[in-house]
Amino acid sequence: MDWRDQAEAIRWDYNEMIRRGTDADDWIDLDVLMRDPDRPHLMQEGMHLGDGVHPNYFGGEKMAQAIFEKWFA
Numbered sequence: 484m485d486w487r488d489q490a491e492a493i494r495w496d497y498n499e500m501i502r503r504g505t506d507a508d509d510w511i512d513l514d515v516l517m518r519d520p521d522r523p524h525l526m527q528e529g530m531h532l533g534d535g536v537h538p539n540y541f542g543g544e545k546m547a548q549a550i551f552e553k554w555f556a
Contacts, residue, residue, distance in 0.1 A: 491524045511553050513546050 498514045517526045517538065525535035530542035538546060 495524075509553075511549055513549070516546065516549055517542060 498512075501510065502512065517530055519525045519527045519535075522535075525531070526538065526542060530539065530545060531537055532539045
């Protein structure tokens with residue numbers, strides 16, 4: 484297992500912990516919003532800086548819109 488696989492396992496476990504948790508009043512699952520349905524360990528094409536992990540302008544805009552619609556609409 485290389486470092487990418489290890490990092491993905493940690494990210495996946497952490498997201499599942501957040502989804503099961505009750506420590507927050509509310510949350511938005513940006514992982515589900517942004518992931519590529521065919522490759523769930525990467526972001527959708529056009530939403531990342533080229534590495535499949537870090538959002539670009541369009542990814543940031545999509546996340547901001549989801550936050551606005553959920554909490555400020």
